[in-house]
Amino acid sequence: MSRLFAAAFALAALAAPLAHAGDYKLGALTVRQPWSRPAQAGMNGVGFFTVVNAGKTPVTLQRVESPAAAKVEIHQSAMANGVMTMRRQDAGVVVPAGGQVAFAPGGYHLMLLSLKAAQGVGQKVPVTLIFDNGRKAQVELTVQLAPPPGGQASPMGEHHH
Template identity: 75%
Template sequence: MTRLLTTAFALAAIVAPSTTLADDYKLGALTIRQPWSRPAQAGMNGVGFLTIVNAGKTPVTLKGAESPAAGKIEIHQSAMAGGMMTMRRQDAGVVIPAGGQVAFAPSGYHFMLLGLKQAQGVGQKLPITLVFDKGRKVRVELIVQLTPPSGQAASEHEH
């Protein structure tokens, strides 16, 4: 019986989805929640997701992001248009409304990490710095995992 339970627990650990919980980060009235990324090979492009909550009374603009782990980071937005998935760079940034939030999630806003310098494996942490208006910055770590954290929807659209 003990051997059967041990085998069952081992099997459950193997087939269970990745549930690593990322830390929340604060910058004034902003909270950055559940930052995560998918595994990717060195030299390839990666993707980053998170949610930004603005508890303040004024909107805040996310202007961009940077990381020593990638050659460049761009903010993109995916959307369905005429039955086709499209992706556009958000060069003007993304406004986080006062008292609101914006999710960076599959099939929506996301960070494209161009030219990864090292392979990103499950469980690793990928540092990025979010750059907001008025020169404000906050460093967060994307947790590399296979599936979205609880509460974030998976996507049929893959990069």
């Protein structure tokens, strides 16, 4: 039994650093687990990730650009009286100091409008996150069918307005 435990522990130790291999650092900000769903050319795609702000001041994600789409918009979905609504976030999204905001199904997300090419599973979709302090983060969304393990299955409790 102890060999099995040792093997499981060794595997977990090896897998732990890999869990965040796709993270992107930009100063005090970390963009974690960026991903997208498959979509056809000409259709709209989506982008999901979590932005963590380890800094002492709030930062606003103001806009997003991508060569893969005609336009990228920041949206927020919300449930109100049993109806799902989606609104553009033209003022951006504030990531509080010492906090995080999840871009996940059912909450904040990117809309990649009029995709220029199909997005297939395993492909990477380049996006540029543009923050209010002028910094830009070059991020690649990994196209996959479901959220990353331990990822953003639900945005509830992580929204900050």
